[in-house]
Amino acid sequence: MSAITVLTSPNIALGRRIEFLANELETLFPKFSEMVEKLEEVEDKFCRPLLLLRPEELEKEFSKQLSSFIYHIISAIIPSSSELLLNADKDVGRIKIKKLIGFEKKLFEEIKHLLREKSSQYELNPEDVIKAHAAVINYDIWILNLVLNIGLDELIRRISERAEDEVQEFTRYLYSLFYTLMTIDLVILKNIPHRKDTLKLLVSWSVYYAEEVEDYLDTLNLAVINETYEIVKDFLEKQ
Amino acid sequence: MKVKCKVEEKSSFKRSLKRLNQKTKKRVKEAIEILKEKPFSGKTLKGKYKRLWKYRIGRYRIIYLPKSCYIQLILISLRDSVY
Numbered sequence: 001m002s003a004i005t006v007l008t009s010p011n012i013a014l015g016r017r018i019e020f021l022a023n024e025l026e027t028l029f030p031k032f033s034e035m036v037e038k039l040e041e042v043e044d045k046f047c048r049p050l051l052l053l054r055p056e057e058l059e060k061e062f063s064k065q066l067s068s069f070i071y072h073i074i075s076a077i078i079p080s081s082s083e084l085l086l087n088a089d090k091d092v093g094r095i096k097i098k099k100l101i102g103f104e105k106k107l108f109e110e111i112k113h114l115l116r117e118k119s120s121q122y123e124l125n126p127e128d129v130i131k132a133h134a135a136v137i138n139y140d141i142w143i144l145n146l147v148l149n150i151g152l153d154e155l156i157r158r159i160s161e162r163a164e165d166e167v168q169e170f171t172r173y174l175y176s177l178f179y180t181l182m183t184i185d186l187v188i189l190k191n192i193p194h195r196k197d198t199l200k201l202l203v204s205w206s207v208y209y210a211e212e213v214e215d216y217l218d219t220l221n222l223a224v225i226n227e228t229y230e231i232v233k234d235f236l237e238k239q
Numbered sequence: 240m241k242v243k244c245k246v247e248e249k250s251s252f253k254r255s256l257k258r259l260n261q262k263t264k265k266r267v268k269e270a271i272e273i274l275k276e277k278p279f280s281g282k283t284l285k286g287k288y289k290r291l292w293k294y295r296i297g298r299y300r301i302i303y304l305p306k307s308c309y310i311q312l313i314l315i316s317l318r319d320s321v322y
Contacts, residue, residue: 215293228316
């Protein structure tokens, strides 16, 4: 279970919408166009249909589709993401991961202006939309830094040994966040037909999932870093 | 008059504070003053760590245990973030 959390997010594909970042993505992920094609299939199959539902129908359908969405999204991301992360112990892999961390930060700087402008057009609170996207980028940066510093296998080992239950709970929030954001972005960035009230509900869910993701990241961060883990473990044992 | 809670700085907290630059140390001290007045103004961690609380200061988190007007500061944790 924990291994599926050690993947980059589909959010990276947003970089294709910004010209100077799109070229960088092709260099970082040789299979990038395949990933985009699969992500677009996921958008069509799982995200688009949600947008025309009435708000009261959304929760049932979202819950019904979530497990399949997770399977499809992992299938789309694994070929590119695993190639990158599995090479973290090689110089060329490390260089790529460092570049990707820089890319994620540039992506956020660029995308936040776009999100701010577009979300206002749809009468959404821009800060909510930006905050939800930031949580996904923070997750990517967290995973990439850890893989770079302690290696993929060691990261999976520490998560499994020290926070197996927490990572399982985290995974559900993380993929729920991916699902809501991919659906919201269809409207904001592609102007796909939607119900206004349903879109607003999806944004409110994305903010909730984003807050949970950030809280779990802080928890998992303590657990995977040896020094902080030992301090916290020792402290809790003495209580 | 506002009630200020007692704060205990664990040695692990002091060690992590020492590593910070002056600007961040100042922000941590300001955060501790807030926690003295409102010990539950942070958020709880998750799962088996949920007894502990975190208070965010930019890229840093003060990890602490609040009791009724007594706070144990455990450490300062770092996580890079864009927002």
